[in-house]
Amino acid sequence: MTILDKIVARKKVEVAEAKIRVSLAELEGYPLFKRTCYSLQESAATAGRTGIIAEYKRASPSKGLINGTSTVQDVVKGYQDAGAIAISVLTDSDFFQGSLADLSAAREVLSIPLLRKEFIVDSYQIAEAKAYGADIILLIAACLSDEELTALAHYAKSLGLNILLEVHDEAELNRSLHLPVDAIGVNNRNLKDFVVTLDHSYSLVNKIPATVLKVSESGISDPKTIRELKEAGFQAFLIGENFMKTSDPAFAIQSFVKEI
Numbered sequence: 657m658t659i660l661d662k663i664v665a666r667k668k669v670e671v672a673e674a675k676i677r678v679s680l681a682e683l684e685g686y687p688l689f690k691r692t693c694y695s696l697q698e699s700a701a702t703a704g705r706t707g708i709i710a711e712y713k714r715a716s717p718s719k720g721l722i723n724g725t726s727t728v729q730d731v732v733k734g735y736q737d738a739g740a741i742a743i744s745v746l747t748d749s750d751f752f753q754g755s756l757a758d759l760s761a762a763r764e765v766l767s768i769p770l771l772r773k774e775f776i777v778d779s780y781q782i783a784e785a786k787a788y789g790a791d792i793i794l795l796i797a798a799c800l801s802d803e804e805l806t807a808l809a810h811y812a813k814s815l816g817l818n819i820l821l822e823v824h825d826e827a828e829l830n831r832s833l834h835l836p837v838d839a840i841g842v843n844n845r846n847l848k849d850f851v852v853t854l855d856h857s858y859s860l861v862n863k864i865p866a867t868v869l870k871v872s873e874s875g876i877s878d879p880k881t882i883r884e885l886k887e888a889g890f891q892a893f894l895i896g897e898n899f900m901k902t903s904d905p906a907f908a909i910q911s912f913v914k915e916i
C-alpha cells in the first residue's frame with residue numbers, strides 16, 4: 657500500500673463521517689457558499705504578481721513537522737503582500753495537520769484566489785471547499801478514475817470554482833485533456849514514493865494545452881529554478897516547504913521574489 661492509497665482510504669472514512677455531521681443541504685446554506693469565486697487565470701495575468709501559488713503547510717508525510725509556530729493568517733497575508741497569485745491551504749488533518757478552519761481563516765484575510773489543498777474523492781468535499789471559502793479545488797489524477805474526474809470537474813464548475821488538475825506523467829495528462837479545468841499542475845513529487853524531480857515538469861510542459869495555466873508543483877527552492885521553468889513555458893509555481901520551513905514564511909517569500 658502506498659502513502660497515497662493510505663490517504664485515499666482514510667479520506668473515504670472521513671467523508672462518510674462528515675456527511676453525517678453536516679448534510680450537503682446545510683453546506684449549501686453556509687454564507688460563503690454563495691460567494692463569487694476569484695478567477696485564478698485573471699489573478700495570474702494581473703500586473704505585478706509573481707506566478708507563485710504559495711502554500712501554508714504545517715506538516716507533510718514526507719517531512720513530518722515543517723512549521724509548528726507560524727499562524728495561518730499571518731503567513732497567507734504575507735504571501736499575498738509579496739505578490740502571490742493564489743494561496744494554497746492544506747485541509748487534511750491526519751497527514752498534513754491542516755483543517756477547514758485554516759481555510760476559512762485564510763479566506764478572511766485574502767483578496768486573491770484560495771485553493772483548498774485536499775485529496776478529493778467525493779463531490780461532498782467540493783461543496784465543503786465552496787462553503788469554507790475556497791476559489792480553487794485540486795483534483796489529483798493519480799487517485800481518481802476517468803468517470804470520477806469528469807463528474808467532479810463538472811460539479812466544481814457548476815459551483816463556479818476554478819480547478820487545478822494535478823498530473824505526474826503523460827498518461828495522467830492524456831486522461832485529463834478533455835476536462836473543463838483552469839490549470840494543470842505537474843507534481844514534481846511522486847505521491848507514491850515521494851521522489852522529487854523537476855524532469856516531470858520539463859517533459860510535460862509542451863503537452864499542456866495553451867488555454868490552461870501551466871503550473872509546476874513541489875520541490876522548488878531556488879529563484880533560478882523559477883526562471884528556468886518560466887523559460888520552459890510554466891506560468892505558475894506551487895511552493896510550500898521552502899517558505900514554511902523558515903521561522904518567518906512571509907519574510908522568506910519576500911526575499912525569494914526579489915530574486916526571480
Ligand SMILES: O=P(O)(O)OC[C@@H](O)[C@@H](O)c1c[nH]c2ccccc12
Nearest residue numbers: 843873874875876894895896897898
Ligand atoms: O512543499 P513543496 O515541495 O513546495 O510542495 C508544495 C505542493 O506542491 C505540495 O504540497 C503538493 C502538491 N500536490 C499535492 C497534493 C496533496 C498534498 C500536497 C501536495
